[in-house]
Amino acid sequence: MAYLVTRRIGKHLYRYEVESYWDPTKKQSRQRILQFVGRVDKQGKVLVAPAVRVDCVSDSIPVGPLSFFYAMARELDLVSHIKEVLDVEHDVAVHILCLVLNQIGAKRPLAELPTWVARSPIPRWEKLRETLLTRESFDRALHALCHSTRDGGLEDLGLVLQQVMTKVWRDDSREPAQFYYDITRQIYHGNSCDYAEPGYFPGGTKKNVLGFGMVTSRHRQHPVLCRAIRGSRSDTLTVQDVVNHLKAWGFRRLTLILDRGMISRENMEFVVKSGFNLVGLVPETHQEAWSYITHWPSDELERSQYLVERGSGAKVYVRSWCAPLMGRKHMRVALVLDKMRASREQLERDGILQAVERTSNPRRLRELREDLGALAVSAPGRRGFEVDKGAVTEDRRGDGKFLMFSTDPSLGAEEMFRIYFQRDEIEKAFRTLKSELSLGPIRYQRRDRIDAYTTVVYMAYLLWSWAQQRLREKYPSLTVTQALKLVGDVHAVRFQSGKRTLKWTSPEDSLILRTRRSM
DSSP, X not given: OEEEEEXXXXXXXXXXXXXXXXXXXXXXXXXXXXXXXXXXXXXXXXXXXXXXXXXXXXXXXEOHXXXXXXXXXXXXXXXXXXXXXXXXXXXXXXXXXXXXHHHHTTOOOTTTHHXXXXXXXXXXXXXXXXXXXXXXXXXXXXXXXXXXXXXXXEEEHHHHHHXXXXXXXXXXXXXXXXXXXXXXXXEBOSSOOSSOEEOOOTTOOSSXXXXXXXXXXXXXXXXXXXXXXXXXXXXXXXXXXXXXXXXXXXXXXXXXEEOGGGOOHHHHHHHHHTTOEEEEEOOTTOTHHHHHHXXXXXXXXXXXXXXXXXXXXXXXXXXXXXXXXXXXXXXXXXXXXXHHHHHHHHHHHHHHHHHHHHOOOHHHHHHHHHHHGGXXXXXXXXXXXXXXXXXXXXXXXXXXXXXXXXXXXXXXXXXXXXXXXXXXXXXXXXXXXXXXXXXXXBOOOSHHHHHHHHXXXXXXXXXXXXXXXXXXXXXXXXXXXXXXXXXXXXXXEEEEETTEEEEEEOTHHHHHHHHHHHO
């Protein structure tokens, strides 16, 4: 806590704002000055305010967000863990920290990174000599995370660092081992790369893409694992590799929550044989699921004991039972009825049926037939098809309904529903990666550099999610984005005063220091 002290120097009294702190080296409490208040009288009234002559400002750099995330790195003891895991000197570990902090904020290319770091307070904070900052020194830092071996293999120590940092935050948490896994893809902007291949990209593109697969925790959305994925590889084919990593890291009896597109009979069997449980939605194309979707009439679902409220406030009906599914004899299956979704599906289908009756334009009819899908069957006549009324009636039975499952039969319907739909948080994680953490553009050409970069992304997102956790504990309504706006105007300034070069930080810096101590 900061407090004021008055000291006599010569004939005058001077007041300072100071704070006490513990010096681990000398193992005693010490004081440090936060700011000089001015010359005062015996009652503490300021007689002469501090004044500094400024001849010119030579440099100014924003340090508010940088200080914010550096405080998180200090709290997680990130530099020490990097030194221990990678077996590198302090300077190399600080270079890796700089890469992480740059990923969160400045996002400078490697060629400009030495200048940015030298201008920042990081060398002073971490006792890093500015003469060591070169493009080659940051290349060596990436090499320490991941590099090719003489026999053509790859030594990815970044994965070991991810494992250690996951253990660090889990040791401080009582979160159950319930993890979400998903993939995002980015356009590749380099010339060539082992990971960059033609693949799916939202909105469509003819360029090469590469994927980033991330596993996050359910409650606090901390990262567990981040891996690069070949651009052409199907999401379904990446699941077993992720399960193998988590199993090798010593996880037991965890629950993995996957997107519907990753669910397959093979993946389910692999997850279960690995000792894990799986929660997900049955793919819409799965024929076995339809008998369960129509298992309960709507009036037997729309009962108060089956009502569950989503995080958004919307309410649905969820009823579960045990049944065989996708080759397994004993599964917990839950049927969900969303009345709002049912109304939308009914209105959309009725609108298409009405358009079919009123349209004679051949081109429009072709579009409508495509929209109808299995509800349209070939028939002679002007249209070339007709609506299958029996199929329409059957389709209505599934309005607003979808099927969930869990390989853990003891999991209740409401808990299963909440676990799955909290997976929206991993979508938020990817939005954060693509916006505030600047996941792209990707220009690295070597595979080892891409793999090293995934660990930088992991640690950047860990600092972000850790900051959100700490804010939630102290200021529940404050988000990281809002906090960054509060400290965004804090600058470190160098200016000339006569023959001296002075350093000054805008007054909000004391707020950052106090926030760091309170968090």
